[in-house]
Amino acid sequence: MASRAKATIFDIAREAGVSKSTVSLVLQGSGLIRPETASKVRKAIEDVGYVYNRGAANLRKAHSNVIGMVINDLTNPFFAELAVGMERVFQSAGIVPFIANTAENPVRQEEVLKSLMEQGVAGLIVSPARGTTPGAFRRIETAGLPVVFAMRRLPESRIPVIAPDNHRGAYLATAHLIGKGHRRLVFFGGSSDLVVYHERLGGFREACETLGIADRDALVVEGETSRRGGIACLETALAMAEPPTAALCFNDAVAFGAMLALRKRRLEPGADFAIVGFDDVAEAEHYMPALTSVAVDSAGLGERAAHVMLKMIQSRTTRAEDHIGAVNLVVRESCGPDRRTRNRNAGLGGAA
Amino acid sequence: MASRAKATIFDIAREAGVSKSTVSLVLQGSGLIRPETASKVRKAIEDVGYVYNRGAANLRKAHSNVIGMVINDLTNPFFAELAVGMERVFQSAGIVPFIANTAENPVRQEEVLKSLMEQGVAGLIVSPARGTTPGAFRRIETAGLPVVFAMRRLPESRIPVIAPDNHRGAYLATAHLIGKGHRRLVFFGGSSDLVVYHERLGGFREACETLGIADRDALVVEGETSRRGGIACLETALAMAEPPTAALCFNDAVAFGAMLALRKRRLEPGADFAIVGFDDVAEAEHYMPALTSVAVDSAGLGERAAHVMLKMIQSRTTRAEDHIGAVNLVVRESCGPDRRTRNRNAGLGGAA
DNA sequence: GCCTATAAATGGAACGTTCCAATAAATCAA
DNA sequence: TTGATTTATTGGAACGTTCCATTTATAGGC
Numbered sequence: 001m002a003s004r005a006k007a008t009i010f011d012i013a014r015e016a017g018v019s020k021s022t023v024s025l026v027l028q029g030s031g032l033i034r035p036e037t038a039s040k041v042r043k044a045i046e047d048v049g050y051v052y053n054r055g056a057a058n059l060r061k062a063h064s065n066v067i068g069m070v071i072n073d074l075t076n077p078f079f080a081e082l083a084v085g086m087e088r089v090f091q092s093a094g095i096v097p098f099i100a101n102t103a104e105n106p107v108r109q110e111e112v113l114k115s116l117m118e119q120g121v122a123g124l125i126v127s128p129a130r131g132t133t134p135g136a137f138r139r140i141e142t143a144g145l146p147v148v149f150a151m152r153r154l155p156e157s158r159i160p161v162i163a164p165d166n167h168r169g170a171y172l173a174t175a176h177l178i179g180k181g182h183r184r185l186v187f188f189g190g191s192s193d194l195v196v197y198h199e200r201l202g203g204f205r206e207a208c209e210t211l212g213i214a215d216r217d218a219l220v221v222e223g224e225t226s227r228r229g230g231i232a233c234l235e236t237a238l239a240m241a242e243p244p245t246a247a248l249c250f251n252d253a254v255a256f257g258a259m260l261a262l263r264k265r266r267l268e269p270g271a272d273f274a275i276v277g278f279d280d281v282a283e284a285e286h287y288m289p290a291l292t293s294v295a296v297d298s299a300g301l302g303e304r305a306a307h308v309m310l311k312m313i314q315s316r317t318t319r320a321e322d323h324i325g326a327v328n329l330v331v332r333e334s335c336g337p338d339r340r341t342r343n344r345n346a347g348l349g350g351a352a
Numbered sequence: 353m354a355s356r357a358k359a360t361i362f363d364i365a366r367e368a369g370v371s372k373s374t375v376s377l378v379l380q381g382s383g384l385i386r387p388e389t390a391s392k393v394r395k396a397i398e399d400v401g402y403v404y405n406r407g408a409a410n411l412r413k414a415h416s417n418v419i420g421m422v423i424n425d426l427t428n429p430f431f432a433e434l435a436v437g438m439e440r441v442f443q444s445a446g447i448v449p450f451i452a453n454t455a456e457n458p459v460r461q462e463e464v465l466k467s468l469m470e471q472g473v474a475g476l477i478v479s480p481a482r483g484t485t486p487g488a489f490r491r492i493e494t495a496g497l498p499v500v501f502a503m504r505r506l507p508e509s510r511i512p513v514i515a516p517d518n519h520r521g522a523y524l525a526t527a528h529l530i531g532k533g534h535r536r537l538v539f540f541g542g543s544s545d546l547v548v549y550h551e552r553l554g555g556f557r558e559a560c561e562t563l564g565i566a567d568r569d570a571l572v573v574e575g576e577t578s579r580r581g582g583i584a585c586l587e588t589a590l591a592m593a594e595p596p597t598a599a600l601c602f603n604d605a606v607a608f609g610a611m612l613a614l615r616k617r618r619l620e621p622g623a624d625f626a627i628v629g630f631d632d633v634a635e636a637e638h639y640m641p642a643l644t645s646v647a648v649d650s651a652g653l654g655e656r657a658a659h660v661m662l663k664m665i666q667s668r669t670t671r672a673e674d675h676i677g678a679v680n681l682v683v684r685e686s687c688g689p690d691r692r693t694r695n696r697n698a699g700l701g702g703a704a
Numbered sequence: 705g706c707c708t709a710t711a712a713a714t715g716g717a718a719c720g721t722t723c724c725a726a727t728a729a730a731t732c733a734a
Numbered sequence: 735t736t737g738a739t740t741t742a743t744t745g746g747a748a749c750g751t752t753c754c755a756t757t758t759a760t761a762g763g764c
Contacts, residue, residue, distance in 0.1 A: 049494045051469050054471055054472070074436060087455070099452065101436065118406040227638060
């Protein structure tokens with residue numbers, strides 16, 4: 001429908017009876033142009049249906065205004081919220097973040113990273129896929145492109161990290177369980193290829209140790225970090241000779257799975273077996289029973305990551321401080337009343 | 353750490369002792385180059401830490417290999433799945449989709465669209481934000497850029513649409529409710545600025561009419577399309593002089609909210625009040641009680657949308673057929689047993 | 705009226721690619 | 735050997751911007 005070849009600043013220039021340089025200046029909002037000229041040009045821009053070619057512009061300008069966000073699992077609302085947090089701050093800085101999903105696949109991640117770089121992004125915020133190899137970011141580092149990791153870190157990397165205090169979160173949750181009178185606990189889900197797993201498991205172990213739970217009463221059942229994984233973990237745990245009575249779950253998805261499996265066995269989460277989740281996704285509050293979970297404020301971490309990135313770009317550095325976000329345990333119903341004074345009224349009214 | 357100025361094909365050419373044209377050919381995988389020369393060049397590429405500048409290339413090439421996906425609400429797993437479906441097919445076509453979130457905000461959408469165009473995308477897949485104005489896509493249409501709408505349509509637009517059969521889904525769900533013996537029904541959530549709302553409500557009304565429910569027994573309570581909205585809808589409905597006994601909800605989020613509100617009143621979803629959701633998000637299956645819902649296969653629709661886009665690009669057209677995806681009602685527990693033979697065992701074992 | 709200072713607009717080179725036309729080298733037919 | 739053909743390689747002109755150095759127009763001071 002429109003004129004075939006797409007319009008350029010030359011077309012605008014002809015239309016408005018000025019030079020291409022003038023058009024360029026108007027496009028950049030330079031104050032050097034006489035207002036009447038500027039509006040003449042702006043009219044011409046409308047008339048010819050011009051769309052700015054940022055690729056061409058970036059050829060001369062040092063930096064683009066796009067930032068890439070690489071997310072390992074978009075379908076997990078937890079990560080989606082991270083993305084939303086980042087977007088909020090980028091938007092107000094006039095930057096458009098492009099999100100790409102790696103679906104937890106390192107090969108895909110490689111492609112995505114490559115594509116983003118070729119596109120000339122100004123920086124990258126990455127929640128690395130599980131199993132990312134140590135060298136995966138070398139290319140990017142040598143290119144001098146600012147990168148920050150969000151939520152997850154890589155074992156030996158020097159790239160700044162924005163993440164929640166997983167160790168402390170796990171510690172708090174475990175202490176809560178022990179405080180409720182549980183003496184034989186289990187950690188559900190996750191596997192050792194994930195740094196986060198070690199952090200959370202570390203917190204669990206430290207709490208057990210500090211608060212007088214013997215090593216043989218601090219169990220671990222690895223598993224998928226999904227509802228399905230949680231179901232499997234619970235089955236495994238209850239099949240033990242001497243089953244635990246409470247579980248700290250790697251994340252909320254695992255916790256939901258575990259609660260589901262309890263229900264299948266006619267056991268009441270909270271009353272018969274205590275469950276704590278991790279991440280505190282929106283759903284946790286609305287579950288039956290409402291899930292006690294460690295809140296990590298992912299949107300807040302996303303905002304933080306975006307701010308750090310902005311600062312890095314501005315000061316043209318590739319270094320920044322790590323930021324460990326505060327966590328807090330939000331107590332709801334899934335751990336029931338104290339184990340010592342245990343009774344059967346698993347009521348509906350919950351804690352805030 | 354690396355050499356300051358970023359490497360170009362000239363640097364590679366010097367390093368490998370060939371001309372820039374040869375390097376360009378190698379980059380494009382042309383078969384015209386002698387294999388030994390090619391590998392010499394490839395080595396040089398590694399050595400200088402080259403990153404391809406797609407912006408520069410696009411200056412000459414007609415089309416880029418990036419496609420923009422504009423999503424109205426990333427935190428809704430329903431839309432996230434749509435994105436994942438699209439990604440699957442683009443990936444195998446060697447195309448990298450960039451996702452941008454509009455957070456249901458038309459102004460933001462405008463910005464995002466503009467930015468994507470400036471970036472020189474080859475096409476756009478859009479789930480338009482609520483309240484998108486008719487003219488919002490005129491710019492893009494006159495630019496001759498292929499666009500497809502996913503999940504949602506705009507009232508008077510000629511842009512092809514990939515969406516589920518909302519009308520039929522609502523019809524099926526309503527018929528199910530009526531089949532269970534309900535005689536006074538309500539439609540929960542949504543508002544009339546959404547085309548989808550009209551489609552679903554239309555199905556609800558048609559079923560009522562066809563199956564002998566009087567107009568005054570087919571109620572409507574508008575509301576937010578969220579859990580919170582669902583809670584409010586249920587309160588409103590039960591406060592009526594003659595309350596309904598079953599609800600078709602605009603989407604699953606509303607349904608979850610309604611069930612929650614029932615529970616708060618010590619009513620059992622299914623036994624005391626029947627609920628059907630729409631979209632069949634993953635969570636529906638795992639809820640207590642499991643939610644009966646209309647499955648729309650969003651990932652499948654995403655794949656479909658991507659295919660259509662690919663075809664449009666390939667045949668350089670801006671037109672395509674609409675595609676209305678099949679839906680099916682998946683019956684679980686939230687409508688309980690038949691109302692006529694009603695009893696109180698709201699058991700756990702559910703239908704597949 | 706002339707000179708200088710300021711404001712507004714412009715031409716040209718550069719950015720990193722692709723692609724065409726041209727060249728150089730190798731192979732073949734006679 | 736020569737010319738024709740094929741195979742590899744190359745220089746140069748685009749592509750659509752920005753930005754610097756100029757030029758041109760306008761105003762101010764005397």
